[in-house]
Amino acid sequence: MLTSLEITGLRGFASKQTLTFSLPNGTPGSGLTVIVGANNAGKSTAIEALRAVAQRQGPSFTQGRRNQAAGDQVLIRAADADGNATVLKSVRPGSSETEYIMEHKGVDLSKLLVLPARRVFSPYFNRSVTTRDDYMANIGFPAIRTSTMDQFTYRLFAIEKNRAQFDQLLKRVVDPVPDWSIDQMDNGQYFLKIRKGSATHSSEGLGEGLVSLLFIVDALYDSKDGDTIAVDEPELSLHPALQQKLSDLLLEYSATRQIAVSTHSPHFAGLAALPNGATVARVHAVDEESRISQLSSATAKKIFGLMKNDNNPHVLGLAAQEIFFIEDRVILVEGQEDVVFFKKVQSSIEPLEGTFFGWGVGGAENMERIATVLKELGFSKVVGILDGNRAQLAQTLKENFPLFHFFSIPADDIRTKSPVPERPAVVGLLNDANNAIRPEYLEKTKQLLQKANVYLRG
Ligand SMILES: Nc1ncnc2c1ncn2[C@@H]1O[C@H](COP(=O)(O)OP(=O)(O)OP(=O)(O)O)[C@@H](O)[C@H]1O
Ligand SMILES: [Mg+2]
Numbered sequence: 001m002l003t004s005l006e007i008t009g010l011r012g013f014a015s016k017q018t019l020t021f022s023l024p025n026g027t028p029g030s031g032l033t034v035i036v037g038a039n040n041a042g043k044s045t046a047i048e049a050l051r052a053v054a055q056r057q058g059p060s061f062t063q064g065r066r067n068q069a070a071g072d073q074v075l076i077r078a079a080d081a082d083g084n085a086t087v088l089k090s091v092r093p094g095s096s097e098t099e100y101i102m103e104h105k106g107v108d109l110s111k112l113l114v115l116p117a118r119r120v121f122s123p124y125f126n127r128s129v130t131t132r133d134d135y136m137a138n139i140g141f142p143a144i145r146t147s148t149m150d151q152f153t154y155r156l157f158a159i160e161k162n163r164a165q166f167d168q169l170l171k172r173v174v175d176p177v178p179d180w181s182i183d184q185m186d187n188g189q190y191f192l193k194i195r196k197g198s199a200t201h202s203s204e205g206l207g208e209g210l211v212s213l214l215f216i217v218d219a220l221y222d223s224k225d226g227d228t229i230a231v232d233e234p235e236l237s238l239h240p241a242l243q244q245k246l247s248d249l250l251l252e253y254s255a256t257r258q259i260a261v262s263t264h265s266p267h268f269a270g271l272a273a274l275p276n277g278a279t280v281a282r283v284h285a286v287d288e289e290s291r292i293s294q295l296s297s298a299t300a301k302k303i304f305g306l307m308k309n310d311n312n313p314h315v316l317g318l319a320a321q322e323i324f325f326i327e328d329r330v331i332l333v334e335g336q337e338d339v340v341f342f343k344k345v346q347s348s349i350e351p352l353e354g355t356f357f358g359w360g361v362g363g364a365e366n367m368e369r370i371a372t373v374l375k376e377l378g379f380s381k382v383v384g385i386l387d388g389n390r391a392q393l394a395q396t397l398k399e400n401f402p403l404f405h406f407f408s409i410p411a412d413d414i415r416t417k418s419p420v421p422e423r424p425a426v427v428g429l430l431n432d433a434n435n436a437i438r439p440e441y442l443e444k445t446k447q448l449l450q451k452a453n454v455y456l457r458g
Helices: 041-053 134-136 153-163 163-169 208-221 239-254 271-276 299-305 318-323 334-347 365-374 386-400 439-457
Strands: 002-008 017-020 032-036 075-080 085-090 098-104 112-115 179-184 190-196 199-201 228-232 258-260 279-286 290-293 330-333 384-388 405-408
Touching: 002 384, 017 032, 017 199, 017 279, 032 134, 041 085, 041 112, 041 228, 041 258, 041 279, 041 318, 085 334, 112 208, 112 439, 134 153, 153 163, 153 179, 163 208, 163 405, 208 239, 208 279, 239 258, 271 299, 271 318, 290 299, 290 365, 318 365, 330 334, 330 365, 365 384, 365 386, 384 386, 386 405
Parallel strands: 032 258, 032 279, 112 228, 228 258, 330 384, 384 405
Antiparallel strands: 002 017, 002 075, 075 085, 085 098, 179 190, 190 199, 279 290
C-alpha cells in the first residue's frame, strides 16, 4: 500500500510537498486520508498527481501543468512501506514527455483507482466490457480537466451482470435505487434507460448527484482489501443527508482499503475516525505556492480520542468538524457563552478580523489541543482568548505556540454570575453510574418510542 506521495513542479506545487496516507488496520476510518483546503489551494492537483503516476504509459505533462518556479519540470514520487518507490518525472525541463524510475521494486500501483471531480459520461455509447484493472489503468490523465469519462460506460456493462451486488451498495446511499437497464437504439448506440413509473428516460435525465455517485459506488462495489481509491470531491451535487451516508460507507470501506478524498464538506471529515488512524491533510497557499500541512495520525489519535465527551458533544460535532474548513485567522475561546458574548463585545469595541471557531474549544483545558491541530494543519494566525483566572495558562500557551497569540481577559469570566443555590437531586431516566436506562423505566420508554415510530412510518 501507498505510504506517501511527493509532488514537485505540478501546477501550484513549486517546492516538494509530501502527502502521507493512512494505512487500514481493520477499524473503520483507519485507511482514510482526507484532503481539505480553500478553493484553488491545490487539492485536485494532489489527486491528479496520484492519477498521473498510476498510468501505465507515462502521461504527458502539458505546458499548463508545469510550474515555472520549479524549473518547468514535474516530479511525482509514490512510495510504499517497504522502501520501494515509483518516480514519474519530466525527461527534461520544458518538455511534456515523462519517464518512470523505479526505486527498488517500484510501488504496485495496479490497485489504485482515482476519480476526478468531474464524473460524467456521454449518454450514448458503444459496447465494450472492461475489467476493473483495465479501467483503473486507463482512467487516463486527459490534457483537459473537464473531459467526460467515457470509459465508465464500459463498466456499466459489467455492473449490469452484477446488479444485486451493485444495487445493495447504492441502496445504502440512495433508497430506493433508480430502476435502470442498458438498452440499445436502432442506430446501434447504447444508453442507460431509467424507468420512472410508466415513462423512461436516458442518463441525461438523471440528477448530477446520482451520476457522480454511480462512479463512486462502482469504484467501491468490486474493490478488494488493500486497494487504494481516491476521489476528488465525493460530495459534488449530493444532498447533505446523502453525503453523510456516502461518508459512512467510505468509513466502513476504509477499514480494509486506503480511501483518499479531497473535500469541502464537513460530512467527509468525521472526527470520530481520527482516533482510529484516519489522517487529515490541508493544502494551502504560502507565497503563491501550494503547501501540504498534515495532522499526524499520532496527534489525531491522542487529541480526538481524549475529546470524546458526552457533556460537550458539539466539540466533536459538525460545527467542530469545520476546524478543517475554516480559513486562517482563527479565534479560539473557551466555551459557547464566550462565543456568544465575546462576539458582541468585540463587535462593539474593536471588531476582530478573524473567525470564531465553532462553539469554543469546550473548556480552557482543550485550548492547547485545538491549537495543536491548527498548528499541524499549517494555520499561521490563531488568537486564543482565556478567562482572567487562566492568565497562567495563557502564558504557557504563548511559550508553546510562538506563532500564535494568546491572552486572558481582564475579568474572571465573560459573564457575571450569582452564586448557584444548591440543586436538589433529580432522578433521571438513566442511572448515574454508566448512563444506562433504569430498568423500571425500560418498558414505558420502549412503548413511547414505538408510538413515535408508528407515527413516523404512517
Ligand atoms: N502551471 C501552473 N503554474 C503555477 N500554478 C498553477 C499552474 N496551474 C495551476 N496552478 C495553480 O494551482 C491552483 C489550482 O489547484 P487545484 O485545482 O488543485 O485547486 P483545488 O484545491 O482543487 O481547488 P478547488 O477547491 O476550487 O477545486 C491555482 O492556485 C492555480 O493558480
Ligand atoms: Mg479541485
